[in-house]
Amino acid sequence: DVKVTQSSRYLVKRTGEKVFLECVQDMDHENMFWYRQDPGLGLRLIYFSYDVKMKEKGDIPEGYSVSREKKERFSLILESASTNQTSMYLCASSTPSETQYFGPGTRLLVL
Amino acid sequence: AQRVTQPEKLLSVFKGAPVELKCNYSYSGSPELFWYVQYSRQRLQLLLRHISRESIKGFTADLNKGETSFHLKKPFAQEEDSAMYYCALRGGSYIPTFGRGTSLIVHP
Numbered sequence: 001d002v003k004v005t006q007s008s009r010y011l012v013k014r015t016g017e018k019v020f021l022e023c024v025q026d027m028d029h030e031n032m033f034w035y036r037q038d039p040g041l042g043l044r045l046i047y048f049s050y051d052v053k054m055k056e057k058g059d060i061p062e063g064y065s066v067s068r069e070k071k072e073r074f075s076l077i078l079e080s081a082s083t084n085q086t087s088m089y090l091c092a093s094s095t096p097s098e099t100q101y102f103g104p105g106t107r108l109l110v111l
Numbered sequence: 112a113q114r115v116t117q118p119e120k121l122l123s124v125f126k127g128a129p130v131e132l133k134c135n136y137s138y139s140g141s142p143e144l145f146w147y148v149q150y151s152r153q154r155l156q157l158l159l160r161h162i163s164r165e166s167i168k169g170f171t172a173d174l175n176k177g178e179t180s181f182h183l184k185k186p187f188a189q190e191e192d193s194a195m196y197y198c199a200l201r202g203g204s205y206i207p208t209f210g211r212g213t214s215l216i217v218h219p
Binding site (some may be wrong): 004033039040042043045048050058077090092094096099100102103104105111 | 117125145153154155156157160189197205207209210211212
């Protein structure tokens with residue numbers, strides 16, 4: 001059974017702080033993704049990675065960066081958190097041809 | 112470009128009533144279509160994909176290439192079907208595009 005875990009379920013940060021969200025998958029998947037989930041806007045892709053050290057921008061990469069040093073781990077970094085980054089963040093992983101498996105999500109509140 | 116449209120933000124029905132969650136897509140090639148579901152306080156999970164042609168939890172979805180639709184249907188809704196439903200399309204790349212989601216509420 002595929003397991004995708006995220007480091008925190010809830011986070012509260014202050015404006016300007018650097019924020020790290022971590023995602024780990026245990027199925028040796030090549031692809032990993034970070035999404036924002038906002039009411040009425042659905043899932044919006046922030047970044048994805050198709051291999052270690054490889055990354056591609058998604059639809060809304062501004063204000064975010066990512067890191068993938070190991071195949072199983074994909075980190076999302078908010079360099080300087082802002083209130084408009086308050087959201088639910090979902091990580092997912094997949095093989096190139098199969099469906100995505102999602103983590104439980106991290107609800108981030110930036111004050 | 113690929114696009115997924117779910118025209119209804121909210122769908123409210125009574126238990127036992129038929130349910131149809133609409134999904135229309137725009138893609139020039141042969142797409143792969145999915146429905147994902149997120150129950151309250153649970154993670155987003157795959158409900159069904161069109162290539163499987165399965166019925167999951169009583170739900171079915173047929174890909175209609177002529178109408179570019181992939182509507183999700185269930186003949187008799189149950190209260191436990193209340194959830195957020197997302198339609199997704201995967202085209203030439205392995206990156207799916209999601210619709211904005213439809214919240215289904217099934218009243219007792």
